Amino acid sequence: MTLHVDLLLKNIGQLLPMRSAGPRTGVAMQELEVLEGAVLGIKDGKIAFIGTKDSEITASEVIDCKGRLVTPGLVDPHTHVVFGGSREHEMALKQQGVPYLEILKQGGGILSTVEATRKASMEQLYDKASFHLDRMLTYGTTTVEAKSGYGLDKETELKQLRVAKELQQNHQIDLVSTFLGAHAIPKTHKDNPELFLEEMLDLLDEIKKEHLAEFVDIFTETGVFTVEQSRKYLQKAKDKGFELKIHADEIDPLGGTEMAASLEARSADHLVGASDEGIRKLAETGTIAVLLPGTTFYLGKSTFARAREMIEQGVTVSLATDFNPGSSPTENLQLIMSIAALYLKMSPEEIWNAVTINAAYAIGRGQEAGQLDLGRKADVVIWDAPNYLYIPYHYGVNHVNTVIKNGKVVVERMSIRE
Numbered sequence: 001m002t003l004h005v006d007l008l009l010k011n012i013g014q015l016l017p018m019r020s021a022g023p024r025t026g027v028a029m030q031e032l033e034v035l036e037g038a039v040l041g042i043k044d045g046k047i048a049f050i051g052t053k054d055s056e057i058t059a060s061e062v063i064d065c066k067g068r069l070v071t072p073g074l075v076d077p078h079t080h081v082v083f084g085g086s087r088e089h090e091m092a093l094k095q096q097g098v099p100y101l102e103i104l105k106q107g108g109g110i111l112s113t114v115e116a117t118r119k120a121s122m123e124q125l126y127d128k129a130s131f132h133l134d135r136m137l138t139y140g141t142t143t144v145e146a147k148s149g150y151g152l153d154k155e156t157e158l159k160q161l162r163v164a165k166e167l168q169q170n171h172q173i174d175l176v177s178t179f180l181g182a183h184a185i186p187k188t189h190k191d192n193p194e195l196f197l198e199e200m201l202d203l204l205d206e207i208k209k210e211h212l213a214e215f216v217d218i219f220t221e222t223g224v225f226t227v228e229q230s231r232k233y234l235q236k237a238k239d240k241g242f243e244l245k246i247h248a249d250e251i252d253p254l255g256g257t258e259m260a261a262s263l264e265a266r267s268a269d270h271l272v273g274a275s276d277e278g279i280r281k282l283a284e285t286g287t288i289a290v291l292l293p294g295t296t297f298y299l300g301k302s303t304f305a306r307a308r309e310m311i312e313q314g315v316t317v318s319l320a321t322d323f324n325p326g327s328s329p330t331e332n333l334q335l336i337m338s339i340a341a342l343y344l345k346m347s348p349e350e351i352w353n354a355v356t357i358n359a360a361y362a363i364g365r366g367q368e369a370g371q372l373d374l375g376r377k378a379d380v381v382i383w384d385a386p387n388y389l390y391i392p393y394h395y396g397v398n399h400v401n402t403v404i405k406n407g408k409v410v411v412e413r414m415s416i417r418e
């Protein structure tokens with residue numbers, strides 16, 4: 001019997017369905033199913049058919065992919081997309097060699113974005129975040145995690161989370177929300193971080209009641225929160241039914257990676273200074289390593305997270321932009337794929353697994369995003385590229401030709417080859 005679909009993608013050069021029963025872990029990250037000359041059928045916003053060009057299938061609308069690469073929409077599992085202002089003035093300080101944590105200590109960095117975010121109305125935050133999400137969509141990202149953490153007071157943290165909830169309801173991108181009230185110590189609590197953490201914990205019941213976040217995160221770092229403070233804080237969040245994420249060992253190797261694994265966090269993020277023991281524990285517990293090499297690159301550092309050792313030891317590795325106004329102002333996950341190839345020495349196969357299947361599992365969306373399979377939602381990207389090697393290889397530009405979200409074309413870019 002002939003199948004009729006709403007939209008048919010034909011003449012696909014390479015199709016990466018990324019079908020997997022679970023996250024791809026360790027050396028299994030080398031696995032990549034590549035279908036040559038495939039067709040993809042979409043019906044009612046879902047994948048209805050994956051097959052070859054000879055298949056018996058009719059369609060209301062057909063896109064001729066002309067030999068292009070087709071993949072699932074990318075998943076960005078670590079961003080700080082809701083914030084006020086920007087920090088371009090910090091670039092000169094960075095050039096003078098002022099370290100990131102020193103800028104924060106002087107009341108700049110995260111704390112300057114906190115001031116701008118407190119001043120902004122919900123509408124202003126919504127419009128600005130929406131602009132950044134639009135840009136992510138044009139770069140092929142269809143699912144995004146979004147953190148609060150630029151309020152550092154009850155009112156502004158809730159404001160950020162409510163903006164994220166509205167965006168989740170209205171924006172084409174799917175959003176997953178994380179409460180990062182423990183992102184820095186506000187000036188008012190400089191001498192009493194414990195009291196500040198108590199105040200942030202007080203918000204958890206309201207956050208649960210209003211469904212404002214699924215995850216709780218903390219910045220465990222020198223001059224911010226200690227491992228012991230973080231452990232206590234996260235355990236309380238876990239007891240209240242939240243899943244955990246941690247900004248761990250980004251700058252100084254404090255042992256946040258081990259802590260993340262022992263709390264069975266969903267992910268541990270950054271991990272530039274993760275110890276051997278920390279890496280072993282991630283492999284043991286299945287806590288996903290979300291690596292953010294764009295941040296290391298942008299902070300001008302030469303030591304990157306040890307992705308090769310993580311993969312060889314059986315860790316599940318994912319990649320994200322860490323989009324934020326300070327340490328990684330980019331919405332472009334394709335650029336991060338190139339940086340991962342060049343500096344983390346990840347293979348193209350590992351990179352594609354990291355930005356699709358594993359990224360979706362890192363934010364609890366493994367069953368919905370990051371894969372193209374029958375019955376799954378049709379979040380699809382057609383790339384102006386002949387094969388999957390090409391995206392990390394040709395860096396710094398946008399390779400997207402077309403983005404399809406829930407079966408509908410939402411981005412169509414001009415192709416230089418047409």
Ligand SMILES: N=CN[C@@H](CCC(=O)O)C(=O)O
Nearest residue numbers: 110219295322324325326327
């Ligand atoms: N390191 C902590 N938080 C962010 C940066 C936030 C900022 O600088 O505004 C990060 O993941 O890099």
Ligand SMILES: [Zn+2]
Nearest residue numbers: 078080247322
């Ligand atoms: Zn971050």
